[in-house]
Amino acid sequence: MNDLALNWITRELTAIHADKNARFLWCTDENALNTLPTALHEEQLLVLTNRWDVAEQAKARGFTTEFNDFDCSEIADNSLDKIFYRVSKEKPVVHHLFNQAWRCLKPGGKLLLAGYKNEGTKTYIEKIAKLFGSGKNIVKNGPVYSSELTKYTEYNAAELLDDSDYRQPRLIASDSGLQLHSKPGLFGWNKVDAGSALLIEQLKQLSPQPNPLNTCVDLGCGYGYLAIAAASLDICSSINHWIMTDNNAAALQLARQNLQFNQLNGDIIAADAGKGINAKADLLLCNPPFHQGFGIDGDLTDKFLLNAKHLLAPQGIALFVVNQFIPLERKAAPLFKEINTLADNGSFKVISLAN
Structure with a gap:
């Protein structure tokens, strides 16, 4: 996808x-993936x-x-000359960064902002203009709004914009019996x-495996629900190595906290859909995203499947949950020998994969 708003920013x-003393900040998320210029x-x-x-x-580009x-706490007040920002998908993230721009920019400093019309960009510009x-x-310019x-x-x-207390984790899903903390933006x-709850229900019903389950990978873990919920199940009682991995900084932070709250030992690893992780999973759990920024990206599912193939032990089993319209079975066919649909409730389906 050619992102015209990001093109304007670059x-x-x-x-x-x-002059050489000027200081600039570029705040960017997944919208910039594969489109970064050189330094x-x-x-x-x-x-x-x-x-x-x-x-x-x-x-890699220098x-x-x-x-x-998006922790700006180490950036001094009134210290930046310009901030560049292509608006994000989640409003609390946008408001958080607007508030930080107001604090960090020098008097006379500039925020250069762009986004699509249907992303609420015009309203965002009006809000930050009022603050400034x-x-x-x-x-x-066509579907894109921009402003300096x-x-x-x-x-x-x-007078800060309401960012839903973006930086503060809070307890959620208290009726789940688990200590789960999360925050806006995830x-x-x-x-x-x-979908994740449906996967756990299917895991509960899974027949005992012929080989002991020692290592579990929660691939794209988010705040860690799948691994933490699985840890309480009988079928996972033999697991002694939990690995939780994600691409998002907030997810990794919350997953680490939730491991501690639930007294579960595990490794938290920053990775792109598990790429580069060398462990072999006897059990792999995954609720993969299918959005990249504002767009739907079918290649994301392919990437998660390919890395799951690499991570799965020879006798291991992977459980994926996806939206009903995602053709996971077809996408998985070239990679896995065994593909079984365990549940399909019309909204989500849970599929087991084995090498």
Whole structure:
């Protein structure tokens, strides 16, 4: 997908002309995947991303890069000359970064912002213009809105946009019997996902395996529900090595906390759909995403399946849950010898895979 909003951001980045003391910040998420330019103003520009794969690509292209949950706390007040941002999918993330832009930009500093019309970009521009005391300066180019907004007002914490307390984890799904914490910005953050719950129900009913289950990989773990729920089941009682992996910084942070809250020992690994992890899973659990940013990306399912093939032990079993319309069986056929649909409730289906 050719992201016209991101194209506008990168053109503005390449057009920078500034003295050597100027400091710039580029906040980006999965929308920048595979479209990063080579390093620009490498001593002056910091790329801040919540995505492991984007961070690795940015480093490979020579950018100074930080991978975290859009944590700007180490950036001093009134210290940045420009911030570049292609709007994100989740409103709490957008509002959080707008609030940080207001704090971090120098008086007279600029936020360069772009996004598509159907992403609420015009409304976002109006909100940040009000905070900044700036003109809206909205430019419409086909489906894309962009703006260069100048900070004129002093930062005032009492007037911040509502970011749903973005930085603060909170207890969710208290009726599940598990200690689960999550936060805005994560998939299904305030509940147990129905597809994941269906997978756990099928795992409960799975026949005992002929070989002992020692290692479990939660592939694309999110805040860690699948592994933590599985750990309480009889079929998983022999598992002594839990591995939870994700691409998202917030997911990794919450998965680590949830392991601790539930007194479960395990490894938390940042990876792109499990790529580069060398462990062999006797049991692999996965509720793969099918969105990349604002778009639907069928290749994501292929990537998760390919890495699951690599991670699965010779006698291991993988359980995937996907939306009913995802042709997982067809996609898995070239990779796995055994493919069985365990459940299909019309919304989600659970499929077991074996080498």
